[in-house]
């Protein structure tokens with residue numbers, strides 16, 4: 001049995017560090033916005049090379065609060081990708097804005113900068129790229145467009161913690177980088193958690209108010225806020241894992257490289273493409289094949305997990321039917337019919353990878 005991700009192995013490797021630190025935090029009883037949250041925020045800001053990070057309750061909340069702090073409002077258009085997890089566009093709708101989905105690059109699966117440019121209208125306020133599967137979007141092209149058209153940019157970094165873009169970290173190249181620590185993410189905690197990175201003092205202050213009921217001082221509420229704080233116990237876990245994130249991402253790249261070396265020799269398989277504009281940290285390893293369904297069946301028959309991220313693009317989701325009437329995005333639609341993701345996690349062993357590869361060879365070499 002090979003799972004998509006083995007959280008137990010990672011926990012056991014850190015148990016001697018995490019368990020006593022949790023015990024310590026339990027005894028300290030500062031359960032809300034305690035020293036581990038502020039400690040993690042400082043360590044994450046140092047790692048990401050930004051002035052501030054603000055811990056929040058989830059990646060979805062990170063996006064939602066970041067869009068509020070960026071001043072995105074009712075009727076604003078936010079250009080984003082249809083090939084992502086639903087939360088990216090949910091956050092746009094939460095602030096009353098309109099998600100404008102544009103097609104993706106067929107090689108990287110990230111938002112296509114030329115399509116972004118073509119979708120700009122007088123109502124456009126922001127671009128919301130996703131660093132999908134751990135590969136940074138084309139930030140330099142997007143930054144140029146944002147500058148030219150005076151648009152804001154917010155990054156969805158839920159899958160890209162530690163991905164480097166020419167010496168800068170994902171999440172450090174826009175007004176707000178939004179991270180998720182959902183357990184299966186490449187930096188994951190033991191429940192829900194999220195983080196926003198920013199270099200703006202003003203946005204950081206606003207986010208601290210927003211996550212804490214709109215309160216700038218105890219029982220003084222300046223605006224409608226939220227209860228959305230990173231949990232103290234989750235911060236303990238994240239502090240332990242942050243120390244290993246580079247090694248985890250390197251191990252993910254080792255797994256990806258072994259897959260790609262073998263798969264690029266096979267007919268009807270397109271392994272993931274690295275465009276070299278940033279370091280792909282392989283939150284997911286996603287290939288294309290016309291024989292996708294046969295490959296998935298063969299893997300499942302051998303008790304090997306595999307998944308389709310994502311089977312239905314956002315512009316075809318019922319919840320967005322009014323925003324997307326008659327919208328067709330051919331590149332995305334073709335990719336969702338051929339994409340599949342293989343197990344990938346730092347602890348995945350070469351022997352396990354080879355077993356997976358043998359099953360795939362059995363299908364495509366027939």
Ligand SMILES: *Cc1c(COP(=O)(O)O)cnc(C)c1O
Nearest residue numbers: 058059060085087088158180182
């Ligand atoms: C996981 C994810 C989110 C949401 O994060 P949660 O912590 O689950 O709320 C947002 N965007 C993308 C691209 C994601 O993968």
